[in-house]
């Protein structure tokens with residue numbers, strides 16, 4: 001419906017007449033030494049990897065998928081994430097069988113429309129891989145307010161104690177996947193809650209880091 005009304009434009013840079021241009025595809029391409037280790041202010045007590053900086057086409061694609069519900073951007077983001085997961089496997093950072101647990105997000109309009117964006121990207125990234133599954137095993141309790149614009153300590157107060165396990169706990173090694181890692185607070189709560197339930201968390205992998 002939305003696609004019929006909105007003009008066709010690249011989800012990464014706004015260029016006309018394409019949904020995803022070559023330049024943005026190149027910008028999102030995962031180089032041989034990526035993902036890189038990042039050190040967020042709050043230590044999640046697991047290695048944190050990011051596919052790139054939260055800027056340019058990467059930032060815009062994440063935002064446009066999340067806020068405008070541009071489902072066609074799942075594919076390019078999933079391609080980058082798939083290469084990232086593959087690298088972690090080849091580097092021996094994680095092993096199969098593997099479960100990807102999307103970091104919990106606050107409910108949003110986009111999520112109600114098409115489902116949680118991170119979960120969609122993760123599912124598309126590992127679709128068809130027999131030894132990797134996606135389990136949305138975490139959720140954020142409703143009290144958590146949008147953390148945009150909050151400082152580190154306010155963010156921590158906002159998220160602490162509000163990440164909870166849902167459904168069956170994953171039985172394999174886990175990678176927590178998020179779209180953007182900023183302070184590391186959500187990642188740390190996710191790792192903490194999973195480990196408290198006896199889950200082996202090997203790493204956190206983000207599509208972008210600030």
Ligand SMILES: [Zn+2]
Pocket residue numbers: 010011012013014015020021022023024025057
């Ligand atoms: Zn573009």
